[in-house]
Amino acid sequence: MTFKPQLKIPATYMRGGTSKGVFFNVSDLPLAAQPPGPARDQLLLRVIGSPDPYGKHTDGMGGATSSTSKTVLLSKSSRADHDVDYLFGQVAIDKAFIDWSGNCGNLTAAVGAFAISNGLIDPSRIVANGITVVRIWQANIKKTIIAHIPMTNGEVQETGDFELDGVTFPAAEVQVEFIDPADGEGAMFPSGNVVDQLDVPNIGKFTVTMINAGIPTIFLNAADIGYSGMELQDAINNDEAALARFETLRAYGALKMGLITDLEQAKARQHTPKIAFVAPAADYVSSSGKAISAADIDLSVRALSMGKLHHAMMGTAAVAIGTAAAIPGTLVNLAAGGVERQSVVFGHPSGTLRVGAEAKIVQGSWQVTKAIMSRSARVLMEGKVRVPQD
CATH class of the missing domain: 3.10.310.10 (Diaminopimelate Epimerase; Chain A, domain 1)
Structure with a gap:
């Protein structure tokens, strides 16, 4: 029996906040997996190593926790006044299931850096030294997020002395603004009551x-x-x-x-x-x-x-x-x-x-x-x- 060789797909493994995930430029995915659907989900499940009845993700990039079983898909934004479209998939560990119903705020901190480093941002918007402002369209919840990315000599500055509890080592600070953060699925308080x-x-x-x-x-x-x-x-x-x-x-x-x-x-x-x-x-x-x-x-x-x-x-x-x-x-x-x-x-x-x-x-x-x-x-x-x- 002849087995096909493995696919080789450009990807970046990133930490954002207290989470980790595998980041992709949508255009780098196989054509069948670029639009949403079963082919995309099957591919990303296999990348992470789910479903894993052992709960270890030994044969994949996942870390067998909710914080480390994540995928991110990015593309140049088609929306006015935005730079990048960001879609997040929370991958179940022991089930063949990816939940696309919400955002990951921690990985949001890594979106701007990936977008800058992978040519998804108009060069005219990138500063050589200082702060580059990245306008993110969060496609899961249809909201705008603004990320402030530190830059040094034209490259993303990742190292620094900002300490975040839950993360072992210090790094550069990334300020993130969630604009009109009420989720896109209805009123801020669904019943109209605060309690x-x-x-x-x-x-x-x-x-x-x-x-x-x-x-x-x-x-x-x-x-x-x-x-x-x-x-x-x-x-x-x-x-x-x-x-x-x-x-x-x-x-x-x-x-x-x-x-x-x-x-x-x-x-x-x-x-x-x-x-x-x-x-x-x-x-x-x-x-x-x-x-x-x-x-x-x-x-x-x-x-x-x-x-x-x-x-x-x-x-x-x-x-x-x-x-x-x-x-x-x-x-x-x-x-x-x-x-x-x-x-x-x-x-x-x-x-x-x-x-x-x-x-x-x-x-x-x-x-x-x-x-x-x-x-x-x-x-x-x-x-x-x-x-x-x-």
Whole structure:
């Protein structure tokens, strides 16, 4: 029997924020995989190494966690006043499934650098030294993102002294602005309320804030579900009953938000919505052993991604946190002291993060014009990824 040789596809393996992913220029993909559809999904699944019943991604580029099982597709933008179109795919680990329903805020920090280095930006917009502003069209949620990319001698500056909790080494700071970050799937607050009651059969009734900002997110009070809000990954991820309970809460929340019409649909929509729990600021020790003082944070937040507690915080969820913190009466705002604010510093399992948001009332409804946070990004490897032609 004769087997075909592997495909060789130009690709770049990048870290963005606390995530890693495989980046592609869409024009470099095989023709059958350039448009959305089964051929594209099959190719990207094989690149990452999914589905993997062993949960290791040994035969692929994935890292067997929600933070490292990601793909990014970029192309020159066809939209006015934008430089690059950015499409994100969250790859399931043990299933043959890619979720295209939301953005990855962490990898957003790497989009501008890739676009500059791979000829997707008009040279006239690139500065030799200073900051190049990259206008990104986020195709999953149909939103504008502005990335501020540091440049030195005409090349992206990746090294620096900016430290990001959840990332081992310092790098250059990349400021990212999420313009009008309310998610593209409806109103910022689907019910019109900043807090709601979520009734989950056989589990209970919970006060929640459901928000479409950055990514659809359901916030609960940690105390209402038996947690302190200072938990690290092992406290949640080693408890199968807890994970199942969170998934049930997430599914019912998705139904109440109008993101799905049937609970079964939540199984095929693992990336969104996110579920998170909040608590007032308190002292704790991060996963790296760093002491976090209550005096240095406004509140603590823990969030789940793809069914597991995240080791730090998803960038898009950070946008949701910053947005909710800026709006009086949300669970996030109340946990942070219930005062008006334009920025918030929250504790997460790996440390702390600051995110800013500008909120105002327009015709009786809250509107957030933009959310801002700093991340970092760098190329880990570039060349060609090899994929069996099966």
